[in-house]
Amino acid sequence: MRKAYWDRPKARTKAKLEMLRYYLGAWFEILANATNADGKHRFDELAYLDGFCGRGEYADGQDGSPLIAVRFANSVAAKRSDLTIHVILVDEIKKNIAHLNTLDPIKKPHPNVKIYAIHGSFDDTVLGVFDRLSVPRNAPTFSFVDPNGIIRSPEYTFSKLIRNQSSELFINFMEGYVNRFIEHQRDDIREAFISAIGPEPAERVLAATDRIAAISQEYMQMLRSYGRYVRNFQMRNEKNVRDNAFFFCGNSRLGFMKIKEAMWKIDPENGREFSAYAFAQLQVQDQLFKPEPYLHDLKSEVLECFAEGKVVTGRELKDWADFKSERFLYKHLRYVLEELVADEAIAYRAPASATKKRRKNTWPDDGLFNFPREAQLRAK
Ligand SMILES: C[S@@+](CC[C@H](N)C(=O)[O-])C[C@H]1O[C@@H](n2cnc3c(N)ncnc32)[C@H](O)[C@@H]1O
Missing domain, CATH: 3.40.50 (Rossmann fold)
Structure with a gap:
């Protein structure tokens, strides 16, 4: 050396x-x-x-x-x-x-x-x-x-x-x-x-x-x-x-x-x-902006992975992001979910037990996410 x-x-x-x-x-x-x-x-x-x-x-x-x-x-x-x-x-x-x-x-x-x-x-x-x-x-x-x-x-x-x-x-x-x-x-x-x-x-x-x-x-x-x-x-x-x-x-x-x-x-x-x-x-260079995670790949990854017309719980998505996604973590996915729900790419149903309004970018473990089938997704 x-x-x-x-x-x-x-x-x-x-x-x-x-x-x-x-x-x-x-x-x-x-x-x-x-x-x-x-x-x-x-x-x-x-x-x-x-x-x-x-x-x-x-x-x-x-x-x-x-x-x-x-x-x-x-x-x-x-x-x-x-x-x-x-x-x-x-x-x-x-x-x-x-x-x-x-x-x-x-x-x-x-x-x-x-x-x-x-x-x-x-x-x-x-x-x-x-x-x-x-x-x-x-x-x-x-x-x-x-x-x-x-x-x-x-x-x-x-x-x-x-x-x-x-x-x-x-x-x-x-x-x-x-x-x-x-x-x-x-x-x-x-x-x-x-x-x-x-x-x-x-x-x-x-x-x-x-x-x-x-x-x-x-x-x-x-x-x-x-x-x-x-x-x-x-x-x-x-x-x-x-x-x-x-x-x-x-x-x-x-x-x-x-x-x-x-x-x-x-x-x-x-x-x-x-x-x-x-x-x-x-x-x-003068660093004017703090680097932000680039999450576009995560959006496609999660849609591809669950595009079976499946209903998935918040807990399952959390596990998937932290332990199965190759690169991303749940701390990234929670923002992506917000965008996907807002764009109506996936549907979200709050658990029956939810009494308060959900805080942005936070998802209860037992909330339900409905992913469209791949064909429906392509049609969007
Ligand atoms: C990249 S440096 C290690 C740096 C150290 N891991 C660090 O992060 O502070 C590689 C070291 O491996 C030692 N080395 C090279 N070939 C080796 C071998 N076959 N067996 C054991 N050590 C070796 C070198 O002497 C050198 O100190």
Whole structure:
């Protein structure tokens, strides 16, 4: 990793860390406080793994990923005395591990936060690491995979990192590698590219008109074999070229909702990408308007999804938006519903129990929405 990476963190690095900070804040709090039907805590141990952890801090004072995680771990452990948190930090550069060990939150963690700062390569270290460190089989795990190249043969490592229904992966994948492959035609690049996504998907990507979109789709498809909920977030570089993307993979509905929220935090208009180029442009312009979510796609998505002449409750729509819609959340849908009802594209019936007038953009769980059939919709 070049020295400049740590000395002058780029806008993309900051956006990545912001997204991670938002998600991990929710992850630690939710899992530490999750309870079973009997009111007892659901989990007594949690594990955070950072497979390419780096040195822990940037020269401008910004926390790196391990420090972000350890600060949350220390704070959550201080609030619950019977919770053990394992923090596994791996980097192949010895100096980075040595630097991590000089940082106060890592040097002096809460007694129930067990930090393992390991000098080693990701591939060699992570296989079986949870078992070796006696992390219980049912403990929720969050693994951050943030290499500066691409992960070869991910099937070996990812399948081990997703070890139960509460395991999640967050991966930085260098999609731009496909262009390097096209430009250079070198054997080593070819071999890395093919092993990152598999030979057949590689063929399909090379034949696609939009190779970056195709590689994203292939990567999402591959991740679906490990987790039901998969979502990506595109990064564009200083020239506005799509370079890398972050991929989330897990089995928790709530986790999926929280990662979408994290993505909307970074991209308040579309919740799907960060452009270092656009960011730089904004710095030189006066920003007169606060970015607003662009919800046109959500309108078509919800109409398409329910266009069966179906009657759906407010609660069902809420669940659909937060847990099924790939990109949007209910906090977006509630505005779209208002427009659709006003335009008479869908009909709304208040529940019989409603006594007061409904506040704009708020919908009771048991309100009923009548969606027209597709043909009726087209006729409008
Ligand atoms: C992108 S940086 C990580 C940044 C860090 N996750 C953060 O957000 O603050 C990638 C790190 O991976 C390390 N690295 C590269 N190849 C590795 C490998 N095969 N195994 C483990 N670490 C590796 C590098 O030394 C570098 O510190």
